[in-house]
Amino acid sequence: MTFLFLALFFCFQPVSAVSLPRSSVIRESESESIYSYDMSAPDGPPNWGSIEPSFVSCAAGFEQSGIDYPCESSGLIDFEKTGSPMVSPSSAAAFNFANTTSNWALNCDNPGSCGSVTFKDKTYSLINLHFHSPSEHAVNGVQYPLEAHMVHQDEDGSLLVIGTFFSDGSQNDCLTHMELDAGQANRELQSILVNIISGEKSFVVDVASFVGGFEYLHYDGSLTTPPCSEGVMWFNARQRQNVATGQIALYESTTGSDEFANARPMQPLNGRSLTAYSGFE
Numbered sequence: 001m002t003f004l005f006l007a008l009f010f011c012f013q014p015v016s017a018v019s020l021p022r023s024s025v026i027r028e029s030e031s032e033s034i035y036s037y038d039m040s041a042p043d044g045p046p047n048w049g050s051i052e053p054s055f056v057s058c059a060a061g062f063e064q065s066g067i068d069y070p071c072e073s074s075g076l077i078d079f080e081k082t083g084s085p086m087v088s089p090s091s092a093a094a095f096n097f098a099n100t101t102s103n104w105a106l107n108c109d110n111p112g113s114c115g116s117v118t119f120k121d122k123t124y125s126l127i128n129l130h131f132h133s134p135s136e137h138a139v140n141g142v143q144y145p146l147e148a149h150m151v152h153q154d155e156d157g158s159l160l161v162i163g164t165f166f167s168d169g170s171q172n173d174c175l176t177h178m179e180l181d182a183g184q185a186n187r188e189l190q191s192i193l194v195n196i197i198s199g200e201k202s203f204v205v206d207v208a209s210f211v212g213g214f215e216y217l218h219y220d221g222s223l224t225t226p227p228c229s230e231g232v233m234w235f236n237a238r239q240r241q242n243v244a245t246g247q248i249a250l251y252e253s254t255t256g257s258d259e260f261a262n263a264r265p266m267q268p269l270n271g272r273s274l275t276a277y278s279g280f281e
């Protein structure tokens with residue numbers, strides 16, 4: 001009886017561990033990429049939608065990411081004083097490294113332990129952290145040299161991404177925001193890059209250092225990589241993090257995509273509503 005119980009227990013462990021719907025974000029980082037960022041190539045961003053049938057949203061979707069956020073003074077952004085996402089990042093999140101031809105990603109060893117976001121009574125666990133250079137979102141046409149994507153998933157498989165811009169001091173957009181030491185080397189990014197360059201496959205990251213403040217810009221969009229699935233909630237932090245110009249070159253040396261960078265071009269807003277959460281009163 002004890003044996004049967006143990007056998008069932010060990011049998012069921014792995015099942016429960018994979019019973020969450022596995023997002024395409026994870027799937028992408030485990031397989032070879034079949035798309036590129038070369039704008040003039042047959043597999044480049046303008047043609048992603050026709051690479052394979054499951055990528056059709058990349059071309060046919062009306063709620064695609066990223067976008068160019070308008071100025072606060074444009075009247076296009078609704079300000080909300082309540083309902084901000086409650087972002088609770090871990091300062092010691094254990095990740096494993098995964099690489100593809102288009103980008104690398106850090107996947108959380110044990111989702112639930114890497115931090116979470118609570119929004120509208122739902123909790124989303126951090127499953128994946130990766131970067132894009134240059135940024136895949138912009139503010140009034142101003143792009144940043146780097147953007148972190150912290151991909152969170154709830155128990156139904158819905159995705160919520162926290163995006164953070166990294167500033168090297170050469171950007172000047174129209175939002176009022178706090179910027180931390182723009183242009184200074186980013187210690188946590190450096191630690192990630194050094195780990196990757198030295199071949200580490202699993203290491204601990206202070207994700208909290210990439211999430212500053214309580215103010216976020218929000219809209220509903222998609223994955224920024226094929227299959228470009230929609231229904232992804234986006235929150236771009238209004239507080240920028242710092243990065244040194246030399247760190248961008250170091251990042252690019254780890255992605256193998258330095259020739260074309262790895263940012264999808266901005267997508268049309270198509271009348272979507274934009275919300276600025278102004279934090280907690």
Ligand SMILES: *[C@@H]1O[C@H](CO)[C@@H](O)[C@H](O)[C@H]1NC(C)=O
Pocket residue numbers: 099100101102104196197253254255256257
């Ligand atoms: C990731 O894969 C790309 C493409 O194969 C390669 O150029 C790059 O060096 C790899 N990065 C690491 C850190 O292994």
